[in-house]
Every structure is written in C-alpha cells, then in structure tokens.
Amino acid sequence: MADQHPSSQCGCGSGACGNGGSAKPSPASIQFKKPASAPAKSAVPAAAAPPSRRQFVGGALRGAFLFVLGAATSLIARVSQKERTVWQIDPTKCIACTNCANHCVLTPSAVKCVQQYPICGYCKLCTGYFEPEPNALNTAAENQVCPTGAIERRALEDPYYEYNIDEELCIGCGKCVVGCVVFGNGSFSLQIRHDRCVNCNECAIAMVCPADAFVRVPASQPYLLKTREKQG
Amino acid sequence: MNARGQFPIHNLQFSILNSLAPLLRVLLLLVVLLSPLATFAAERFPPPEFEPGTYTMPPTTTPPPRLAVMEIVDVAVLLGALSLSTYGVLVKRSRRHVFWVMVFSLLYFGFVRQGCVCSIGSIQDVTLALFDKSYAVPVSVLLFFLLPLVFTLFFGRSFCAAVCPLGAAQDIVTWKPIKLPVWLEHALGVIPFLYLGAAVLFAATGTAFVICEWDPFVAFFRRGGSFKMLALGAGFLAVGLFIGRPYCRFLCPYGAILSVLSRFAKWNVTLTPDDCLKCQICDVACPFGAIAEPDEAAPPKPRPGFGRLVVLGTLTLLLMAGGAWLGGRLGLPMSKLNRTVSLAERIAAEDSGAIKDVNDASKAWRALGKPAHELHAEALRVRGQFRFGGLLLGAFVGLVIGAKLIGLAFAHPHDVYEPNLANCVACGRCYSYCPKVLVAAKRSEKKEMPRPTAA
Structure with a gap:
C-alpha cells in the first residue's frame, strides 16, 4: 500500500496502517494524501519548490531542530540534579511575616506552624498562644493569638501546659510563631508540610519571601526543625 | 517529686511575667517593630524534665514529600x-x-x-x-x-x-x-x-x-x-x-x-x-x-517577486531595530519587578531619607548585616540583564511581526481546503x-x- 502516491500521507508512516485484526474498516484504511500544490511560476524558488524539495527542506529543518534540542538537553542534563530537592523554610531566617498564608498557590497554604516539642518550655503563659494582654489565661477565643483557634492547650502537671497544632485549622499565618520566638523558646516555627506542598518549580511564596528564608533541601531530609542544640 | 522544686528560676520568671503583663504589651510591640525575630529566639525557659512515665512527648510530625x-x-x-x-x-x-x-x-x-x-x-x-x-x-x-x-x-x-x-x-x-x-x-x-x-x-x-x-x-x-x-x-x-x-x-x-x-x-x-x-x-x-x-481561483494572482521580499525584509529589520530600541527603554521599568532590584531601590531610598519607614524585606535584609554596595552591585547586574534582555525581546518581537508579514505575502499557494x-x-x-x-x-x-x- 505504501508509495502508491509519491506524496502519500496516509498518516501512519510506512504501511503500518490498515485494519490490523479488526474486521470493521475504519477511516484509517483510506489513503490520505496532501493536496498537490498548485504549480506557480515565481522568482522565489523556495515558495514554488516541487514537493520533493519541500520534503527535503522539511527534513533538513527537522534534523536541525533535533540537533538543537539535543544540544540544549545535553547542556541542561549536565547541570540537572542528581538528588531530588523540595522547598523548605529556614527557621533561622523566617520572620513570620504572614506572606506564607497569603501567597501559596494552595488555599489554605502548604505552610503550617510546627510545634517542636523538645525545645518547648511548656509555659503557662505561652506568648505564642495568648494575646499580649489576655483577659484571663484560659482558652477563650478572645485571649488567643491564633485567628483560627488551631492551637490546643492541654494542662499537664502544674504549671506546665502542652501546646499542639491542629493542622487542619492552621493557615500558616505565623502569628503564634512571632509570639513564641520573641518571648519564648521559639518552639513554634513555620514549615512547609510536604503532604500538602505540590513542590512548584518556582515556589510562589519564595518569590515574595522578604527574608529569603525559602531554600531547597534534599528530599531525603525535607524538614528544617530546631533542636535543643541548634536553635534558631 | 514535682518539677516545681527543680526549676525555681523557671517559676520565678513565670511570676515576673504574670505580674508585668501590662509592660509586656509595650515590650512586645517594641521588640516586634524594631527587630528581626531570628536573633531573639533562645532557650529562655528550659524545657521541663517530667517524671519518667508521667508524660510522653508527642513526636513532631514530618509528613514525607511525594515519592521519587x-x-x-x-x-x-x-x-x-x-x-x-x-x-x-x-x-x-x-x-x-x-x-x-x-x-x-x-x-x-x-x-x-x-x-x-x-x-x-x-x-x-x-x-x-x-x-x-x-x-x-x-x-x-x-x-x-x-x-x-x-x-x-x-x-x-x-x-x-x-x-x-x-x-x-x-x-x-x-x-x-x-x-x-x-x-x-x-x-x-x-x-x-x-x-x-x-x-x-x-x-x-x-x-x-x-x-x-x-x-x-x-x-x-x-x-x-x-x-x-x-x-x-x-x-x-x-x-x-x-x-x-x-x-x-x-x-x-x-x-x-x-x-x-x-x-x-x-x-x-x-x-x-x-x-x-x-x-x-x-x-x-x-x-x-x-x-x-x-486561494481565489480566477484570475491567478502573480506571486510576489523579489522586490517585495526586499521591501518586507527591510521592514522586518526596521521593526527589529524599533523593537530593540523600545525594549531597551522598557528594560529599566521591567527590572523593578525583580526582587533584588526592588530591594536595592528600597534600601537606597531609605538610606537617603526619601522613605521614612521600613518594610519586611528591608528589615530582614538589614538584619543580615551585609554591606549595601554588594546589594547595589547585584541589582545593577540584574538591571543590565534586563536592559540587554529587553533589547533582545524587542528585536524578537519585531522579527516575529516581520516574519508574519513575509509569511502572509509569500503564502504557499493552494487551491483546496487544507489544515x-x-x-x-x-x-x-x-x-x-x-x-x-x-x-x-x-x-x-x-x-x-x-x-x-x-x-
């Protein structure tokens, strides 16, 4: 079936088309051809070229494009990374400016507050939990810093309290982080949660982060948590 | 047995904090306004040592990223x-x-x-x-x-x-x-x-x-x-x-x-x-x-000749030159969208007194304590990139428009419907x-x- 027509364009290449095993004929079994170009006399040779010339030029350009693509690929492949990386917030640089809550491509943001229990002081008057001048040290919403009430306060032995983040509610605004870092141990810090982050190639929050706190870290160690030895 | 006995200083600080609550607000305001946070994080309240078996510390959850x-x-x-x-x-x-x-x-x-x-x-x-x-x-x-x-x-x-x-x-x-x-x-x-x-x-x-x-x-x-x-x-x-x-x-x-x-x-x-x-x-x-x-069948239009190619080619070159000129001019305003450039301009304006207050970015940059001339040099480099890039962009746009015109004038003649x-x-x-x-x-x-x- 191939080459019945010099400019045969059956669409499937070289004789691979046809019905295969199916009994029902499909339009694929029809020979499709490109309409022959009208013969025209012109001073511009390329425009009035016969199909063979056109095909030759097309093939040459195709080869050239492939060459350029291959060259670019090899160039980039040389610098392409061996290890996968993901975005993370460096807590030593983060200033908890609220951009994380507002600029992530996800709503709510993939950034959440993370409680690092080993360095938490378990304070009764937690400045990450309470407004600067609380009416009372209880769990009333008016006393809380968190706009969504995402921090749970749980009494342990007197005078200690445990503070947990309900990530379903946390929007990553960092208000509690400010309170905790300024007056407390800084056990609250903002981190990108990788169960939510879609790992955009150019993180939308990183583009607006005023403190350059967004860094790429190896995917094998995707969090930058504070420890007692290494504080922010 | 209780932790209170072990950490008298801790509790002292608590009582001070509680009694000084009114002062706290002013202090908080001052500290937040005047300082970057990072330098203030410290272990002010040593974590309590609970009696073994009375409290198990919850783990800090770290959900893993998507599998490779x-x-x-x-x-x-x-x-x-x-x-x-x-x-x-x-x-x-x-x-x-x-x-x-x-x-x-x-x-x-x-x-x-x-x-x-x-x-x-x-x-x-x-x-x-x-x-x-x-x-x-x-x-x-x-x-x-x-x-x-x-x-x-x-x-x-x-x-x-x-x-x-x-x-x-x-x-x-x-x-x-x-x-x-x-x-x-x-x-x-x-x-x-x-x-x-x-x-x-x-x-x-x-x-x-x-x-x-x-x-x-x-x-x-x-x-x-x-x-x-x-x-x-x-x-x-x-x-x-x-x-x-x-x-x-x-x-x-x-x-x-x-x-x-x-x-x-x-x-x-x-x-x-x-x-x-x-x-x-x-x-x-x-x-x-x-x-x-x-194309309309009758009468067959004569194909445009060499003369028109020269005219359109010249026009393309002119368009590219014009585009390059315009793009080069637009490079500077476009560079303001770059973070380094906008930060450098902000810092310069603050230093010269044109802007009185600070914003998050300038505050964070100042906290790093890097010399301003480094930032300005970097900003100048990006600006240069934008000026040259804008030039190329303008020329490219001129080329595209010119190529479009040439393509239209020298369209491949055909007498049937084709994609x-x-x-x-x-x-x-x-x-x-x-x-x-x-x-x-x-x-x-x-x-x-x-x-x-x-x-």
Whole structure:
C-alpha cells in the first residue's frame, strides 16, 4: 500500500496502517494524501519548490531542530540534579511575616506552624498562644493569638501546659510563631508540610519571601526543625 | 517529686511575667517593630524534665514529600498519553479516541497532578537552567519540556490535541464557536510569541515564572485559589464557549513553539483522501480557525517577486531595530519587578531619607548585616540583564511581526481546503465531516468486508 502516491500521507508512516485484526474498516484504511500544490511560476524558488524539495527542506529543518534540542538537553542534563530537592523554610531566617498564608498557590497554604516539642518550655503563659494582654489565661477565643483557634492547650502537671497544632485549622499565618520566638523558646516555627506542598518549580511564596528564608533541601531530609542544640 | 522544686528560676520568671503583663504589651510591640525575630529566639525557659512515665512527648510530625518514583510515573503517563493521542490523530483518525485521551489527560495532569508539572511552564525551568548555573532542573521537568517537542516535530501537535490539560479544559467547553476574521486571527496569533519572549526574559533573570503565575486554569485544578486567578480562569472558559481554545491560540507560549515545529512535522493532520470537493464543511467544522481556505481561483494572482521580499525584509529589520530600541527603554521599568532590584531601590531610598519607614524585606535584609554596595552591585547586574534582555525581546518581537508579514505575502499557494499546520491542534473534529472520507469509508467497507485482513 505504501508509495502508491509519491506524496502519500496516509498518516501512519510506512504501511503500518490498515485494519490490523479488526474486521470493521475504519477511516484509517483510506489513503490520505496532501493536496498537490498548485504549480506557480515565481522568482522565489523556495515558495514554488516541487514537493520533493519541500520534503527535503522539511527534513533538513527537522534534523536541525533535533540537533538543537539535543544540544540544549545535553547542556541542561549536565547541570540537572542528581538528588531530588523540595522547598523548605529556614527557621533561622523566617520572620513570620504572614506572606506564607497569603501567597501559596494552595488555599489554605502548604505552610503550617510546627510545634517542636523538645525545645518547648511548656509555659503557662505561652506568648505564642495568648494575646499580649489576655483577659484571663484560659482558652477563650478572645485571649488567643491564633485567628483560627488551631492551637490546643492541654494542662499537664502544674504549671506546665502542652501546646499542639491542629493542622487542619492552621493557615500558616505565623502569628503564634512571632509570639513564641520573641518571648519564648521559639518552639513554634513555620514549615512547609510536604503532604500538602505540590513542590512548584518556582515556589510562589519564595518569590515574595522578604527574608529569603525559602531554600531547597534534599528530599531525603525535607524538614528544617530546631533542636535543643541548634536553635534558631 | 514535682518539677516545681527543680526549676525555681523557671517559676520565678513565670511570676515576673504574670505580674508585668501590662509592660509586656509595650515590650512586645517594641521588640516586634524594631527587630528581626531570628536573633531573639533562645532557650529562655528550659524545657521541663517530667517524671519518667508521667508524660510522653508527642513526636513532631514530618509528613514525607511525594515519592521519587512518582516523577517517573508522570513521565511514563506523558509518554503514553502522547502516543495514544498521536495514534488517535494520525492512525485511527478518530475524534472519539482523541476525546477520551483528552478527558484522561484533564483528569490526570489537571486534577490529580493539579496542573504541575506542565510542559508550558517547563519552558521557564529550562530557561533558568540555561542562565543560572546554580539552578538544577529535575530530569522529569526536562522531559516534560522535550517529549512534546520531539513528538510535534514528527507527528504534529498531538500534544495540544489531547495531552495538555489546559487545552483539554478549553476543548471540552467549546460550545458554539464563531469564526474570527482572518486579520484578527493573524494579529492575535502574534501574542503567544510576545508572551514567550517575555516569559523567557523573566525566567532567565530569575525574576518570576510568569507563565505559572498567570496559568488561568490551575486554580480550578487545585480547586482553590485567589479570586483573581479564579476569575481569569472563568473568563477564559466563558470566552472559550464561543471562541475555541482562546488560551491555546492567542496566549500559550508553548503552543507558539509547537506551531513552528508543526510546520516541519514529518506526518501531520490531513483532510481528504482524494480531490477536495471544496464543500467547506471541514472549515465550518473546525472551531479553531485552522483550515486554510483555497486561494481565489480566477484570475491567478502573480506571486510576489523579489522586490517585495526586499521591501518586507527591510521592514522586518526596521521593526527589529524599533523593537530593540523600545525594549531597551522598557528594560529599566521591567527590572523593578525583580526582587533584588526592588530591594536595592528600597534600601537606597531609605538610606537617603526619601522613605521614612521600613518594610519586611528591608528589615530582614538589614538584619543580615551585609554591606549595601554588594546589594547595589547585584541589582545593577540584574538591571543590565534586563536592559540587554529587553533589547533582545524587542528585536524578537519585531522579527516575529516581520516574519508574519513575509509569511502572509509569500503564502504557499493552494487551491483546496487544507489544515493550517501551524494552527491546527489536531483535535480531529474535521475527520468525520469530510464527505470524501465518508464515501471512501463506505466504499472500503463494502470492498473489504469479505477479507478481514487488510493489505
């Protein structure tokens, strides 16, 4: 079936088309051809070229494009990374400016507050939990810093309290982080949660982060948590 | 037994804190306003040592990122979708086949992968990797950029037909498409090249990933986003009801690259198996204005000669020069979008007293304690990049417009309806409309029924 027509364009290449095993004929079994170009006399040779010339030029350009693509690929492949990386917030640089809550491509943001229990002081008057001048040290919403009430306060032995983040509610605004870092141990810090982050190639929050706190870290160690030895 | 006895200082601090609550507010305000946070974090309250067995410290949860193998799955799905789409477009010639591949792509690349990674955006990754040696582009992203290009070079725009989730979203809503005037189609067709050039400039300078930022459908794919983006997406879909695939045709920068490559594709969309009847049905069936009408038959217009080529070539050069001049002038204002430049300008304005207060960025920068001249040197370097890049961008735009004019003047003469290979997104709608195809299918059905194995 191939080459019945010099400019045969059956669409499937070289004789691979046809019905295969199916009994029902499909339009694929029809020979499709490109309409022959009208013969025209012109001073511009390329425009009035016969199909063979056109095909030759097309093939040459195709080869050239492939060459350029291959060259670019090899160039980039040389610098392409061996290890996968993901975005993370460096807590030593983060200033908890609220951009994380507002600029992530996800709503709510993939950034959440993370409680690092080993360095938490378990304070009764937690400045990450309470407004600067609380009416009372209880769990009333008016006393809380968190706009969504995402921090749970749980009494342990007197005078200690445990503070947990309900990530379903946390929007990553960092208000509690400010309170905790300024007056407390800084056990609250903002981190990108990788169960939510879609790992955009150019993180939308990183583009607006005023403190350059967004860094790429190896995917094998995707969090930058504070420890007692290494504080922010 | 109690912890109180062990930490008298701790409790002392508590009582002080409680009694000094009014002062606390003022202090907090002062500290927050005057200082970056990082320097103040310290272990002020030593963590209590609970009696063993009385308290178990909850672990700090660290949900892991997506598995690395999933990137390979993505590339495999892309390859599979490209192959299936190409098969549907060129071999099976079935709109239904293309349609279902398209639905799959919309679901997988759109809603499951939430529109990322996509080939359109990968332009920027590849650009940034070429210009910024410290930026390492993932191999999967590189393949997302490359595979559709190679496929297009051989099989036409089968990527646009059924693999791109953005195209699929618009293709599905195409309801009552109107045919745009040819002049408008040509004029708007220049915009994707402009957009491409601008996106490359912004990516190369590390300023922004414009294409991703203004991806109209990503808010739908992620089922959430800013009002601006949702409105933009809804706008494109609403326009798409009446103007087929508006983003693909008049904005998509990747489509601009593919339209160039598609012209040289080895195999591509074809309309009719034998002589065209000029019934115009395919033209009416195409929602994207991608069927080239035949030139008026009589009298045959003389082909434009060498003289016109010289005139248009000169015009192109003039356009490029003008574009370069304009682009060079626009480089400076464009550079203000770069973070380094805007920060340096802000710092300079604050230092000179033109601006009294500080913002987050300048406060954070000052906390680093780096010398200002380093920042200014970096900003000047980026500005230089923008000036030169703007020059090139302007020249590129001039070249595109000039090439468009030359292409129009020296259009390949044809006397039948045929697909415009640059614009055709290979959706396959026209296949089932051509009467010649229907007749040939009938004929081959009669002829080939007795023998199931075809030649």
